Amino acid sequence: MNFLKERVLKDGVIVDDNVLQVSGFLNHMVDTPLLCEIGKEFANIFRECKPTKIITVEASGIHIATVCALELQIPFVIAKKQGVLNLMGDFYHTEVFSFTKQACYCLCVSKKCIKDKERILIIDDFLAYGNAIDGLIRIINEANAVVVGVGICIEKSFLQGASKLMSQGINLHSLVRIKSLEGDAIALEK
Numbered sequence: 001m002n003f004l005k006e007r008v009l010k011d012g013v014i015v016d017d018n019v020l021q022v023s024g025f026l027n028h029m030v031d032t033p034l035l036c037e038i039g040k041e042f043a044n045i046f047r048e049c050k051p052t053k054i055i056t057v058e059a060s061g062i063h064i065a066t067v068c069a070l071e072l073q074i075p076f077v078i079a080k081k082q083g084v085l086n087l088m089g090d091f092y093h094t095e096v097f098s099f100t101k102q103a104c105y106c107l108c109v110s111k112k113c114i115k116d117k118e119r120i121l122i123i124d125d126f127l128a129y130g131n132a133i134d135g136l137i138r139i140i141n142e143a144n145a146v147v148v149g150v151g152i153c154i155e156k157s158f159l160q161g162a163s164k165l166m167s168q169g170i171n172l173h174s175l176v177r178i179k180s181l182e183g184d185a186i187a188l189e190k
């Protein structure tokens with residue numbers, strides 16, 4: 001998706017060798033025409049997988065999942081983050097460690113939200129180490145549903161998340177793949 005690649009190169013701000021700030025267009029102030037393009041692109045990529053539902057993680061995945069779900073005319077689910085593990089039995093829950101934030105959180109989804117054998121598409125803004133996506137996959141597996149794909153806006157391919165998912169046979173599509181943020185430059189994969 002050249003539209004997003006161009007925007008990342010133009011307006012992405014390097015915080016350090018590992019973190020790119022995209023607050024000006026994707027996850028703080030949001031460029032809505034760009035967001036609509038992202039939704040269309042994910043829908044085109046994943047339509048043939050026949051997803052019946054999208055799942056994302058709060059908070060920065062929500063608007064992206066919304067436009068994608070609208071395009072595909074399917075519902076979406078927001079996996080919630082909780083600091084403590086004090087959930088009732090009618091939630092799927094799993095612990096996730098965020099390397100970026102250096103903290104654990106509990107990801108949870110009501111059992112009413114994922115049905116047996118449902119075809120689930122995972123959508124999120126960033127893929128770094130893949131821990132959040134791994135957590136969602138564990139929940140989807142526990143619900144006896146099927147992961148039909150993972151759609152990511154920005155993958156940091158110099159970290160292990162993408163290779164970890166692909167080694168599990170996950171159908172991963174990232175709109176932008178960052179090769180490196182070193183030397184104060186954003187280098188994209190072709």
Ligand code: G4P
Nearest residue numbers: 019020021058059060098099100126127128129130131132
């Ligand atoms: P992982 O899930 O792939 O293992 O990644 P990690 O724990 O490192 O990511 C945790 C959070 O940090 C995620 O947001 C993710 O979107 C965000 N993140 C990761 N790398 C970058 C980056 O280079 N730039 C920016 N801007 N964000 C990054 P989150 O915990 O879901 O928080 P929220 O902002 O969605 O609430």
